[in-house]
Amino acid sequence: METMELSAGSPSARPVDSAPVSQAERITALDAVRGFALLGILLMNIIPFSMYGGAYDNPTVTGGATGLNLMVWAILHVVAEGKMRCLFSLIFGASIVLLTSRLEKTGKAADIFYRRHLWLILFGIAHAYLLWLGEILYPYALCALILFPFRNMSARGLLIIGSLFLAGTSLAYMAQADETKETLEKGRAATAAEKSGKKLTEEQQEEKKEYDEWLKYHKPTAEQLQKDAKEWRGNPGEVIKARAQQVSDFHETAYYSPENWDIWSMMFLGMGLFKLGWLRGDKPASLYWKLALIGYGIGIPLNSWTAWAIIQSNFDPVQQTTFATTYDLGRFSVALGHLALIVLLCRSRSWDWLTTKLGAVGQTALSNYILHSILCSMIFTGYGLKLYGTMERYQVYGVVLLCWLVSLIVSPIWLRHYRFGPIEWAWRSLTYWKKQPLRRAEPAAIAEATST
Incomplete structure (x- = not known):
């Protein structure tokens, strides 16, 4: 949920200082x-918000796995799962x-950078325990803490480091896939022997115990699903x-785990791509057309093939683990395609009606992220x-549409009157340890100030 400030070499409406970025x-x-x-x-977040978490990857667990429900899973597997997180990390x-x-x-720079991200860690902890167990503020802020020393590295160096992390993540996923496959095979053998x-x-008892724990999440019984629903x-x-228990387990993940490599890889790549100028949106349109064609040309067919193969296996967990080798290539390619598409839309005046609203949502991203958690918690939990x-998979996307409409309508209206989103304002005030002006100056006040 970072704010996009320009680099020191970019044109600015005011001298560089230690205050928050201006409009x-x-x-x-x-x-x-x-x-x-x-x-x-x-x-993707709407699934664990609305139903048992195991349905995220496997719709046969709950929520429906045929007809429209299956179609929704397949489409989002191709264009959204992991791709939006990848784009956000960039x-x-x-x-x-x-x-x-x-x-x-x-x-x-160091003082503000670390204060900013330490406050984000605290926001993330509160968000996780009170609203959303799968929140990203905490891990993103933690991962960002080690990136400050790399800020002046060349684009080439950053891209190399990001690529190495990406390759390492893929290898780690492959190792995890082999480990999962071995756990299932040994657990099934122990169960059969018993x-x-x-x-x-x-x-064998230990192998069966591990297998039973795996089954509890990935293949829950009707009783387990009822117990889970009762709790929520x-x-x-x-x-x-x-x-709390799930959040605690998640926050105990080792700092150097593959889950964080996933974040670091995209953050390093994002730093490098920005230094190349690709993420500013002011490169020739031909570059973004090429990015879109290459990204979608690789990612869409690859992800479509994996979706088809998973469906053909009836979501067999062992079969799913075999696609770990292509996961990062597929999601990164589609994420680049998405990025290029949005930049191209921003360059076309005919799409201003959409891109200005998306920009307002992006400018108030932290507030909107928390707002979505509040709305989903109010709708689905106690x-x-x-x-x-209580809903099938396709039905929960009515809630997604509601959240989107609220954000797209309210964000532009809010920014007509206020400089920041409410959470962004609190974050900046805490970061700079000074209450920031929230309300925009009235036109009359601006005219008076400029005339003096």
Whole structure:
């Protein structure tokens, strides 16, 4: 949810200082891309918001896996799953270069950078425990902490590091896939041996225990699904308790784990691509057409093939693990295609009706992210309507549409009167340890100020 500040070498409406970015300094295309990515993230987040988390990858678990439900899963597997997160990480990386380069001459870049991200860590912790267990503020802010020393590295160096992290992530996913396959095979063998009346060794008992834990998440029984739904539909205290254990487990993930390599790879690539000028949106249109054609040309067929193969296997977990090798290539390619498409739309005046609204959502991304969590929590959990586990997969996208409409309508209206989103305002005030002006100056006041 970073804010897009211009680099020190870019034109500005005011001298570089240690204050928040002004409206004149914003990069329109980046705001629009960020807004698009933010809205797109909800396409996937809505599943664990509304039903048992195992349905995220496997619609046969709950929510429906035929007809329209299957079609929705397949389409989003091709164009959204992992792609929006990838796109958001790229923009987050670009923002690190933007923020630090603007503040470099003040001698306060490190101070502001680390305060900014330490506050974001606290926001993320509160968000995770109170609203959304799959939130990204906490891991993004943690990962960003090590990137400050790389801010002045060349674009080539940043792209090399990002590519190495990307390759490492793919190798780690492959290793995890092999480990999962081995766990399933040994667990199934131990279960079969126990059913045949054989006494299990200690090793087999441990293998069966691991297998049973895996089954509990990926192949839950009807009773387990009912228990899960009851917890999420309970009173607010019960909801927070149900979320707390999962959040705690997630936050205990090792800092150097492959889950963070996923974030670091895209942040480094985003920093490098911004330094190349690709993410500003002002390169020749031919570059963005090529990016769109290459990105979609690689990613759409590759992801379509994996979706077809997974469906043909009836979502067999072992079969799904075999596609770990192509996952990052598919999602990164489509993310680049999405980025290029939004930039091209921003350059076409005929699409202003859409891109200006996306830009407003992107400019208030942190507030909109929290708003979506509040709306979904109120609709699905015991905080409000308690609809968790009651809808089919395709039906929950009515809630996504509602959230999108609220963001696209309210964000532009809000920004006519206020400089920042409400959460952005609080974040900036805490970062600079000074209350920031929120309301925009009235035209009369501006005229008076400029005439004196």
